[in-house]
Amino acid sequence: MTDSHEIVAVRGARRWDSRGRPTVEVEIRTPVGVGRAIAPAGASTGTGEAVDLRDGGPGFGGMDVATAVRNVDTVIAKALLGRRVDDQAGIDTALESVDGTSSFASIGGNAAVATSMAAAHAAAAVEGVPLWRHLNPDARQLPLPEIQIFGGGAHAHGRIDLQDLMVVPYGASSFAEAVDWAVEIHRAGGRWLDDRGRLAGVADEGGWWPAFDSNVQALDALVAAIEGAGLVPGDQVGISIDVASTQLVTAEGYSLASEGRVLDRDDWRAELLTWLSKYPIASIEDPFAEDDPAGMQSITTAVGERVQVVGDDFLVTDAKRVRAAADDRSVNSVLIKPNQAGTLTRAKAAFDAAAAEGLGAIVSARSGETEDVTIAHLAVGWGSGGFKVGSVTRSERTAKWNEMMRIEEELGASGRFAGRAGLGPWLR
Numbered sequence: 001m002t003d004s005h006e007i008v009a010v011r012g013a014r015r016w017d018s019r020g021r022p023t024v025e026v027e028i029r030t031p032v033g034v035g036r037a038i039a040p041a042g043a044s045t046g047t048g049e050a051v052d053l054r055d056g057g058p059g060f061g062g063m064d065v066a067t068a069v070r071n072v073d074t075v076i077a078k079a080l081l082g083r084r085v086d087d088q089a090g091i092d093t094a095l096e097s098v099d100g101t102s103s104f105a106s107i108g109g110n111a112a113v114a115t116s117m118a119a120a121h122a123a124a125a126v127e128g129v130p131l132w133r134h135l136n137p138d139a140r141q142l143p144l145p146e147i148q149i150f151g152g153g154a155h156a157h158g159r160i161d162l163q164d165l166m167v168v169p170y171g172a173s174s175f176a177e178a179v180d181w182a183v184e185i186h187r188a189g190g191r192w193l194d195d196r197g198r199l200a201g202v203a204d205e206g207g208w209w210p211a212f213d214s215n216v217q218a219l220d221a222l223v224a225a226i227e228g229a230g231l232v233p234g235d236q237v238g239i240s241i242d243v244a245s246t247q248l249v250t251a252e253g254y255s256l257a258s259e260g261r262v263l264d265r266d267d268w269r270a271e272l273l274t275w276l277s278k279y280p281i282a283s284i285e286d287p288f289a290e291d292d293p294a295g296m297q298s299i300t301t302a303v304g305e306r307v308q309v310v311g312d313d314f315l316v317t318d319a320k321r322v323r324a325a326a327d328d329r330s331v332n333s334v335l336i337k338p339n340q341a342g343t344l345t346r347a348k349a350a351f352d353a354a355a356a357e358g359l360g361a362i363v364s365a366r367s368g369e370t371e372d373v374t375i376a377h378l379a380v381g382w383g384s385g386g387f388k389v390g391s392v393t394r395s396e397r398t399a400k401w402n403e404m405m406r407i408e409e410e411l412g413a414s415g416r417f418a419g420r421a422g423l424g425p426w427l428r
C-alpha cells in the first residue's frame with residue numbers, strides 16, 4: 001500500500017515571472033497532498049550563487065528553461081519518486097547527487113529550488129497545515145519588513161546607483177501596520193516626484209523609478225516621503241539601502257555613474273559613512289563588492305554597533321561564507337535567498353549559521369518573482385527577524401505581504417511583531 005507521504009508524481013512546467021521571463025514551476029504529489037512552487041530569478045546576482053539553467057538561443061532572449069523543466073520530469077523525478085515527502089534533507093541531498101556540481105549548474109538551480117520548495121509544500125499539505133506551521137508549530141514571530149519605495153541600479157537601468165531605497169517601519173505595532181505605513185510613504189514619495197516632474201515609471205520590484213540627479217537626492221526624497229506620510233524618520237521608520245555595490249565596480253574603483261564620479265575604496269567608505277551619519281539609515285546591504293571583504297569589514301567595524309550591515313551577493317546564502325564573515329566581523333546580518341542556495345536545506349543551513357553566530361537574518365525575494373509565497377512561510381517558520389520583498393505595488397510583491405498578513409491573523413494574540421528587534425542582534 002502506498003504511504004500518504006510517498007512521492008508519486010513530480011512534474012515540471014514553464015511559467016512566467018514578473019519580468020516576462022520564463023521560469024520553472026514544480027508540482028509534487030503524494031496520494032493525499034499536492035505541493036507547488038515557482039523559482040524566482042535575480043538580476044544583480046552574486047558569482048557564488050546556484051546557477052539558473054537557461055537554454056540560450058533566439059527565443060525569449062535566450063532565457064527559456066525547457067532543459068530545466070525537462071530535468072524535473074526526467075532525472076529529478078526518477079530520483080524522488082518513492083521517497084517520503086517530509087524527508088526534506090533526503091530530497092535535497094538527492095538533488096545534489098543528481099546534479100553533481102556545487103552550483104546546480106547541471107540540473108539547474110531554478111529546477112532544484114522549485115523542486116525543494118514544492119516538496120515542503122506537499123509535506124505541509126499531507127499534514128493539512130500551513131507551510132510555516134509544518135516548519136515550526138511553535139513559530140510566533142512576524143518579521144520586520146524592508147519595503148522598497150524607490151528602485152534603482154540594475155532594476156532601473158542604473159538611473160541612480162543605489163539599487164534599493166527602502167523603509168523599515170520598526171515603530172509599527174504589527175506587521176499589517178508596518179505595511180500600512182509603507183503604503184502611505186510610497187504614496188507620498190510618488191507625490192514628491194510628481195510635483196517635481198521626476199516620476200519616470202516603476203522599477204523591477206514595484207518601487208518608483210525616479211529621475212534623481214544624485215544618490216543623495218534619493219535619500220532626501222525618501223526622508224521627505226516618510227515625513228509626507230506623517231511619520232517620523234529615525235523614530236518610527238528607518239531607511240534601509242541595498243547598494244548592491246558589486247554592480248558599481250569598474251577597473252578604476254566604485255563608480256557612481258549617475259553622478260559621474262569614481263571613488264577608490266577609502267573615498268567610497270568615507271562617502272558611505274557620510275550618508276550613514278546624515279540620514280536615519282538603519283540598514284545597509286552589500287556596501288562593498290562581493291570580493292572586497294576588507295571593505296565590508298571596515299564599514300562593519302565603523303558602524304556595526306548601530307547599523308545593520310547585510311551581506312547578500314557577498315554571502316550568497318552559503319553557510320560556510322556566513323561563518324567566515326562572522327569570524328571576520330565583516331557583516332552583522334545575512335540576506336537569505338533560497339534560490340541562491342538551490343535548496344531549502346542549504347538555505348536553512350545558512351540561516352542557522354547566522355543565528356549561531358549571533359548575526360541577524362532577512363529572508364528575501366528576488367527581483368524576478370511570481371505569485372509564489374513560499375518565502376513568507378519560511379520567514380515565519382524559521383523565525384527570521386527581517387523580510388525583504390520589494391515594494392507595495394505589483395502582485396508578485398503584494399502576494400507576499402498579503403500572505404504574511406494572513407499568517408499574522410492566523411497567529412492572532414499569540415503572534416509577536418519583531419519591530420526594531422527584527423534588525424538583528426548588532427555587533428558588540
Ligand code: PGA
Binds near residue numbers: 045163242312368
Ligand atoms: P536581485 O536583487 O534579485 O536582482 O539579485 C535583489 C537584491 O539585490 O537584494
Ligand code: ZN
Binds near residue numbers: 242286312313
Ligand atoms: Zn541585495
